[in-house]
Amino acid sequence: MSLTILRPGLLTTVQDLGRYGYQRIGVMVSGAMDSFAHRMANLLVGNEQGEATLEITLIGPVIRFEKDALIAICGADFSPSMEGIPVPTWRPVWVRKGSILKFSPSEVGARAYLAIAGGYAIDPVMNSRSTFLRAGIGGFQGRALKAGDVLNFRSSSNWFDSGVQNDLPFTYSAWRISKNLLPLYRKNPTIRVMEGGEYEWFTREAQANFFSAPFTVSSQSDRMGYRLTGPKMAVHEQRELISEAVTMGTVQISSDGNPIVLMADRATTGGYPKLAHIATVDLPLLAQVRPGEQLWFYKITLQEAQRLWIRREREIQQLIQGINFYLRLDKTRHSQ
Amino acid sequence: MRYQLKPLGDQAVIVSFGNTIDPETHRFIKTFTAHLHEHPFPGLIECVPAFTTVTVYYDPGLWIQENDSRLPYDHVCETVETILTALPEQEETAARFVEIPVCYGGELGPDLEFVAQHNGLSSDEVIRIHCEGRYLVYMIGFSPGFPYLGGLSEKIAAPRRSSPRLVIPAGSVGIAGQQTGIYPIATPGGWQLIGRTPLSLFRPNMEEPSLLQAGDIIRFCQISEDEFKFWMD
Numbered sequence: 001m002s003l004t005i006l007r008p009g010l011l012t013t014v015q016d017l018g019r020y021g022y023q024r025i026g027v028m029v030s031g032a033m034d035s036f037a038h039r040m041a042n043l044l045v046g047n048e049q050g051e052a053t054l055e056i057t058l059i060g061p062v063i064r065f066e067k068d069a070l071i072a073i074c075g076a077d078f079s080p081s082m083e084g085i086p087v088p089t090w091r092p093v094w095v096r097k098g099s100i101l102k103f104s105p106s107e108v109g110a111r112a113y114l115a116i117a118g119g120y121a122i123d124p125v126m127n128s129r130s131t132f133l134r135a136g137i138g139g140f141q142g143r144a145l146k147a148g149d150v151l152n153f154r155s156s157s158n159w160f161d162s163g164v165q166n167d168l169p170f171t172y173s174a175w176r177i178s179k180n181l182l183p184l185y186r187k188n189p190t191i192r193v194m195e196g197g198e199y200e201w202f203t204r205e206a207q208a209n210f211f212s213a214p215f216t217v218s219s220q221s222d223r224m225g226y227r228l229t230g231p232k233m234a235v236h237e238q239r240e241l242i243s244e245a246v247t248m249g250t251v252q253i254s255s256d257g258n259p260i261v262l263m264a265d266r267a268t269t270g271g272y273p274k275l276a277h278i279a280t281v282d283l284p285l286l287a288q289v290r291p292g293e294q295l296w297f298y299k300i301t302l303q304e305a306q307r308l309w310i311r312r313e314r315e316i317q318q319l320i321q322g323i324n325f326y327l328r329l330d331k332t333r334h335s336q
Numbered sequence: 337m338r339y340q341l342k343p344l345g346d347q348a349v350i351v352s353f354g355n356t357i358d359p360e361t362h363r364f365i366k367t368f369t370a371h372l373h374e375h376p377f378p379g380l381i382e383c384v385p386a387f388t389t390v391t392v393y394y395d396p397g398l399w400i401q402e403n404d405s406r407l408p409y410d411h412v413c414e415t416v417e418t419i420l421t422a423l424p425e426q427e428e429t430a431a432r433f434v435e436i437p438v439c440y441g442g443e444l445g446p447d448l449e450f451v452a453q454h455n456g457l458s459s460d461e462v463i464r465i466h467c468e469g470r471y472l473v474y475m476i477g478f479s480p481g482f483p484y485l486g487g488l489s490e491k492i493a494a495p496r497r498s499s500p501r502l503v504i505p506a507g508s509v510g511i512a513g514q515q516t517g518i519y520p521i522a523t524p525g526g527w528q529l530i531g532r533t534p535l536s537l538f539r540p541n542m543e544e545p546s547l548l549q550a551g552d553i554i555r556f557c558q559i560s561e562d563e564f565k566f567w568m569d
Contacts, residue, residue: 023384023393024369025546026520027480125540135480135521137540197342197350242357243477243484245384245391247345269386269477277345305346306396306407313397 001067003116005149006100009061011223014120014139014151015113015264017050019128023268029248030130030138033223033264033287034111036183037075039316041115043323044072044092044177046156051119052129054145056112058290060103061145063114069095070117070156074177076109076185076288082169091176092327099169108187109288118156133223133265175326181319183284188214190296191282194305196251196274198241206233210275214294215259221291223265228295232257233275246270249278249286261286279305281312337364339420341413347381348393349412351420357387357486362474365390366551368423377415379408385550386475387484392416431472432552436518438509438531439564440466445531451494451511462530465492466556471516473552481520481538481546485554488516500526507532509556520546534559534567 005012015038018031032038032055039049054061060078073080073089080087082099089112095101103112122129122140131139140149199207215230233253246252250262252272261278262270263286278286279300289295300308340352351368353361369385372392379398384391396408440463441448452459471485478484488511496512501524504510508519510527519525520537537547548554559567 020393021382022480022545023382024476024550025480026476026478026482027545126545134523135538135540194343194346197344242355242387242389243475244350244352244386244389245344245348245477247348247391247393249345267478268384269475274344277343280346302343302346302409303407306409309346309396310408 001069001118001155002150002152003066003069004064005061005145005147005151006064007062008145008147008149009056009103010059011055011057012061012145013055013131013133014052014122014129014145015055015131016052016129018264019126019130019132019138022126023245026268027126027135028132028265028268030128030132030223031264032113032130034075034113034284036284036316037111038113038115040090040177040319041072041074041113043320044074044090044327045070045115045117046324046327047115047117047119051115052122052139054114054120056103056114058110059105060112062103063101065095065097065099065101066150068097069153071095072115073112074115075112076106078103078106078112080104080112085169087170088172088176090179090182091173092330093170093172095170096168109185110290111287116153118154121152121154173326173330177319177323181315183282185285185288187289188294188296189282189285189289190298191286192279192300192305192308193251193276193297194279194300194302196276198273199275201235201239201273202253202275203234203236206231206235206275209233210259211297211299214296217289217291217293217295219291223263225263225266226261226286226289228259228261230259233259235273239273241271241273243269243271246274247277249280249283250274251276251278263287279308281305281308337361337420341416343409344391346409347396348391349409349416350389350391351416352389354388357474359472359486361388362472362551363429364423366429368420369550370429371419371423375419377419379412384477386477429551432549434548434552434554436509436533436535436554436556437559437563437567438466438533438556439559439561440531442561444561444564445509445529447494447497447510447528448530451492451528451530454494455492457491462492463558465489466516466530467558469516469556471554471556473548473550473554475550476546476548479519479521479523479538480540481548483517483537483548483552483554485516488514490514494528496526497528500524501529504529505532507534507537509533532564534564
């Protein structure tokens with residue numbers, strides 16, 4: 001059971017929820033940039049949340065399914081289609097063997113996730129299937145996908161004959177994840193942040209500007225980090241920070257005064273002062289911001305960030321129950 | 337040992353032990369890290385030791401209870417403080433000793449001459465001094481398996497290159513300021529390269545993927561180009 005990459009798109013990589021447990025030896029976490037969309041795509045096809053998905057970036061790939069498959073596409077809307085027919089996102093889609101999936105440029109958002117029932121048959125490296133591009137390990141041969149790559153996927157107990165009619169490339173469920181339950185994906189979003197460890201190193205003016213001025217995401221932004229331009233963040237005095245751990249969402253200020261937001265492929269440690277941290281609940285929003293867009297930062301406390309996270313995770317638990325219920329219902333209906 | 341706790345985002349806490357890089361602080365960090373490794377508390381994801389800090393990553397989900405007004409961060413801090421209070425200060429753990437064979441100079445160490453000239457030494461003297469040192473691995477960071485080493489002699493310190501190289505081959509041994517280090521994977525970098533080791537510092541398919549661990553003591557020893565080639569085969 002496999003699919004073939006006919007065109008690779010800009011940067012299509014295999015990702016899961018990250019490679020944890022090895023940061024102490026300098027191994028970055030990697031993983032899906034928008035973990036919410038990644039988790040939902042998996043759940044919609046009956047996978048565990050941590051199964052690998054394909055992360056699609058800005059320009060999508062062209063993929064041929066060599067076998068019938070159950071898939072879900074979540075995240076940015078790249079107007080996916082098969083034979084010119086739009087493929088709906090945020091819901092399970094049954095694909096007929098031989099169908100070719102294409103993507104178009106998106107209006108909003110930078111990344112989409114393609115999950116397949118059963119999961120991609122890829123051996124984990126250091127307990128993760130995420131691609132660690134710089135070290136060339138994990139994912140599909142440690143690299144971004146290329147034309148001609150053939151990815152196998154495993155069989156799934158969730159698979160069932162959905163009765164795709166012979167003249168159609170796919171069919172889909174009557175239900176989907178309600179838009180009300182998604183993060184507020186939008187252009188130029190406001191992102192909630194907490195003060196960072198070296199917040200007090202920065203001048204009053206820098207602190208005030210950080211929370212009131214817009215920042216532009218520069219074109220030198222990638223899975224490693226987003227470089228921002230806007231008002232320069234000045235420190236009271238130049239001081240050396242002894243290198244220590246950094247994490248996804250850490251906003252560090254480089255020596256030229258520009259912020260860098262560290263993302264999935266960040267190094268494990270860093271020596272720049274940390275002005276702020278993105279609240280974990282808002283990382284999916286940030287993951288969908290494209291170069292050239294603007295960001296605003298809104299200050300919250302650690303307490304608020306953790307409460308928001310707890311609330312979000314409770315919503316996700318409810319979502320999981322709903323998805324599982326409807327998936328079972330679909331299966332029962334079709335087996336009658 | 338005195339410590340301070342501060343959050344690193346909403347899913348990690350940095351435990352900080354002062355502002356000086358010294359073997360005593362390092363020993364305590366090593367003891368603390370080893371303890372967390374052997375006795376992980378519920379919700380601990382992993383911990384990352386650095387020069388003066390240990391960062392503890394946790395899963396806030398495991399600390400959520402009904403009718404609990406306290407947050408995951410409060411619970412984790414309390415747990416960490418309890419561990420630190422009970423931790424013996426003087427526990428001496430044996431350091432692993434690792435020898436790193438290096439072929440110095442030539443194509444494998446194109447900046448050896450520069451380091452020698454900069455310090456008014458001959459290339460052989462630079463090699464001798466580099467091999468005489470005993471280096472403590474304070475932490476691993478920057479890239480997989482990259483050791484931050486303490487113990488370089490001032491006599492062979494050298495500034496970074498003014499323009500970094502785009503690719504530094506894996507195994508390159510370099511000097512930058514008062515530091516010496518080894519590049520485990522090919523990356524860009526600005527260090528002065530004095531030699532190369534045939535050892536793999538990062539071996540993703542092995543049970544212990546990093547050759548070096550924080551707390552190891554290492555020594556460099558000189559090998560010939562023939563020996564280097566033999567090792568590489």
